[in-house]
Amino acid sequence: MSVRNLEAFFRPNSIALIGARKVPHSVGAVMAANLLSGGFNGPIMPVNPRHRSVNGVLTYPDVKSLPVSPDLAVICTPPETVPGLIAELAQRGTKAAIVVTAGFSESTNEAGHKLEREMLAAARPSLMRIVGPNCLGIL
Numbered sequence: 001m002s003v004r005n006l007e008a009f010f011r012p013n014s015i016a017l018i019g020a021r022k023v024p025h026s027v028g029a030v031m032a033a034n035l036l037s038g039g040f041n042g043p044i045m046p047v048n049p050r051h052r053s054v055n056g057v058l059t060y061p062d063v064k065s066l067p068v069s070p071d072l073a074v075i076c077t078p079p080e081t082v083p084g085l086i087a088e089l090a091q092r093g094t095k096a097a098i099v100v101t102a103g104f105s106e107s108t109n110e111a112g113h114k115l116e117r118e119m120l121a122a123a124r125p126s127l128m129r130i131v132g133p134n135c136l137g138i139l
Helices: 027-037 079-092 110-126
Strands: 015-018 044-047 072-075 096-099 129-131
Touching (some): 015 027, 027 044, 072 079, 079 096, 079 110, 110 129
Parallel strands (some): 015 044
């Protein structure tokens, strides 16, 4: 196994949280609270087209709108959105992604397996590293 792009998981300069939310106890809200209170010194850029801000931090409507390319993306959006998001992030130069979302190959249906293959195919051309899907991140 190569160590390529592992630095982006452990020492990112910027983080995008895709699927940040305000709904109490939702995955996007918990992830936003944890990231924003964790002491990270770089920009944390919440992405959600339905909110202007999350926890007092300005959100961006989509990946294209981010002011800088994130080194690391944390994704907690519905499974069908993940392959497209990975492709967009790869085009921006993102090196690593943590996919918190469930509903991929851990499920018993073919649709989940297909989504996981599509996600990995979207990451492959840029050599983006992915942790997940259906994970808690890196502890």
